[in-house]
Amino acid sequence: MTSKQNSREGILETASKLFFTQGYHATGLNQIIKESECPKGSLYYYFPAGKEELALQCIASVKEFVVQKWRNYFAANEGPAEAIQAFVLEIADEAEATNFEEFMPFSFWVSVETSSISDKLRAACQDALTQWQSVIAEHLAQSGIERGSAAETATVIVSLVEGALILAQTNKDKTPLLTASRYIPFIVHKCAQRTSE
Template identity: 55%
Template sequence: MSIKPNAREAIVDTASRLFFTQGYHATGLNQIIKDSESPKGSLYYYFPHGKEELALTCINRTSEIVAQKLRYHVENSADIVEAMKDFILGMAKDAVESSFKGVVPFSFWLAVETSCISEELRTACQAVFKDWQDVVRQSLLKAGEEPEVAADKASVVISLFEGALLQALTYRDEQPLLAAARLIPVLLG
């Protein structure tokens, strides 16, 4: 079988986009193959366990993209307040520049829809939120915050970000993200 060198990435990109725009259940493997312009055999070559394995790959990739952005801002900002404001403002900019189509709120397309149908997907989604919260929590701990308070604040900040992103995409307006960025000092200060 001849597989295009970029077939795996094309499949993952297409699946991520379709899961976001149509939902997990409404997205079929045949549509992913067709829209990615990949040979049918390549999907099963890279993802022998099918749609769930592909969804796990999409979850992990989305998680790492966001975690990298979070870590970048934490490592390059004076403090966690500035880091989170810059991170959220960056996501607002990305949303506007993509006409609200290139930014995916993680919870919208996988965490809610798939966590009730598959324990493996639910566990993967749980790990995503934990990873993102850990980036914020570790920064708060380094700043001297008590462990329990740091964990609570990290959870609320990630919830605020996800909710604001979901609203921004729904309204096709950056204002919910801008409002979230403005309130970060209140939550973390």
């Protein structure tokens, strides 16, 4: 990897961390420059449109990272319910390991916070959440669940996980995530039941 790539990746990594821990509005470009230890010119070289462009790249990176993570869990587990449970339990353990200080639910830091100020950011968030739902729906359908029901269930699951993340972050307690994980098999089973009726 070249130093230019290192510099760009360093800026993205720092910006993502700050956006996730303190939100979009509270994160300034000067703080990103300082914490990434990159020259100010580098940030504007790679992201000439500034903070919004940088946030868009961060959202795209998170989207792809989470999509791949979902795919890995579906590949490593026997059924979709087990895969989704394992995904949620890993999030719970990671959140607890960082004392709930190194993450913020995606739906809060970007979707809610930025949707009213930038159509581009709102559209990028919409795309990320849609992609996550699509991966889940695809694997539910592969398990034999009717596609319409699979899509609805994927929406419920993403909503459940994001809501549990908000509660876990607020309470600094992983219990909401553990509770959500216990309900996953029930949700998937009811979805499969509807298909067979």
